[in-house]
Amino acid sequence: MNTIFKATAKKLPEGLQVETTARNFKILLDEPEDLGGTNKGLNPVEAVLSALGACQTICAYAFAGAMHIDLKDFYVELEGDLDPDGFMGLNKEVRNGFSEVRFTMHMTTDASQKKAEKLADFIESRCPVGDCLENPVKLIRTGVVIHQE
Numbered sequence: 822m823n824t825i826f827k828a829t830a831k832k833l834p835e836g837l838q839v840e841t842t843a844r845n846f847k848i849l850l851d852e853p854e855d856l857g858g859t860n861k862g863l864n865p866v867e868a869v870l871s872a873l874g875a876c877q878t879i880c881a882y883a884f885a886g887a888m889h890i891d892l893k894d895f896y897v898e899l900e901g902d903l904d905p906d907g908f909m910g911l912n913k914e915v916r917n918g919f920s921e922v923r924f925t926m927h928m929t930t931d932a933s934q935k936k937a938e939k940l941a942d943f944i945e946s947r948c949p950v951g952d953c954l955e956n957p958v959k960l961i962r963t964g965v966v967i968h969q970e
Contacts (some may be wrong), residue, residue, distance in 0.1 A: 829843075830842075837857055837924065847945065850865055869954070872950050873922065876948045877951065881895045884940070885930075891930055891932070892932060892942055895917060900923050901923070903919050919954075926944070945960075
């Protein structure tokens with residue numbers, strides 16, 4: 822049975838700031854000044870990288886114990902390649918989003934390299950955000966609602 826997750830995104834008055842809300846939590850997204858924003862928050866693609874790293878970290882701690890790994894610390898360094906000519910409409914041959922995302926998992930543990938790599942493989946196989954990035958997700962626009970002033 823599916824669990825439905827919900828979020829909203831609303832443009833704020835200043836620059837390109839967008840307030841996103843899920844449950845009772847808010848995140849401010851923006852663009853750097855050189856891309857027309859006010860640099861008050863992550864931009865959306867940085868948020869995607871952050872979501873992947875957070876999901877991998879949650880998976881690491883959720884499953885390390887079951888794999889008999891004492892995980893003292895864990896963090897992920899991530900970077901993604903994106904050619905802005907795609908979303909700016911300057912080059913139709915360039916995709917709009919990331920062409921590649923790379924990440925390095927850092928673990929503080931007394932586990933062997935082989936065991937740590939087994940945990941890393943498991944994390945990659947279970948991370949929902951990684952799955953969304955690696956496999957096509959059907960995007961369905963359910964409507965366009967016009968609000969009159």
